[in-house]
Amino acid sequence: MVGEFSETMPIVESLGNKTLKKVHWKEMRDIMEIPEEFPLELRMFTLGELINFDVAPFKSEIVEISNVATQEQILKTKIDQIKNEISNHLEF
Numbered sequence: 001m002v003g004e005f006s007e008t009m010p011i012v013e014s015l016g017n018k019t020l021k022k023v024h025w026k027e028m029r030d031i032m033e034i035p036e037e038f039p040l041e042l043r044m045f046t047l048g049e050l051i052n053f054d055v056a057p058f059k060s061e062i063v064e065i066s067n068v069a070t071q072e073q074i075l076k077t078k079i080d081q082i083k084n085e086i087s088n089h090l091e092f
Contacts, residue, residue, distance in 0.1 A: 007056035008047060014066035015043060019073040024065050031061050 025041045032055045034040055
């Protein structure tokens with residue numbers, strides 16, 4: 001049980017990522033083969049439910065998707081900042 005817990009915790013952390021978008025949730029759901037009716041995106045699950053879905057083998061893929069979501073958000077923020085800077089310089 002402790003091994004399952006330690007294998008599943010990085011997945012729980014990744015699923016808690018606030019930058020996840022619909023596309024990321026779909027990717028993760030497809031990888032983990034979790035049914036559509038399971039409230040994954042609402043983060044309404046228990047550790048036991050994730051263990052029952054046997055998500056541990058997908059840890060690296062799930063963590064990677066979460067990391068990509070974070071990097072996409074950082075990039076979007078930087079692009080928005082650049083757009084604002086350009087807009088401010090053109091309004092003189």
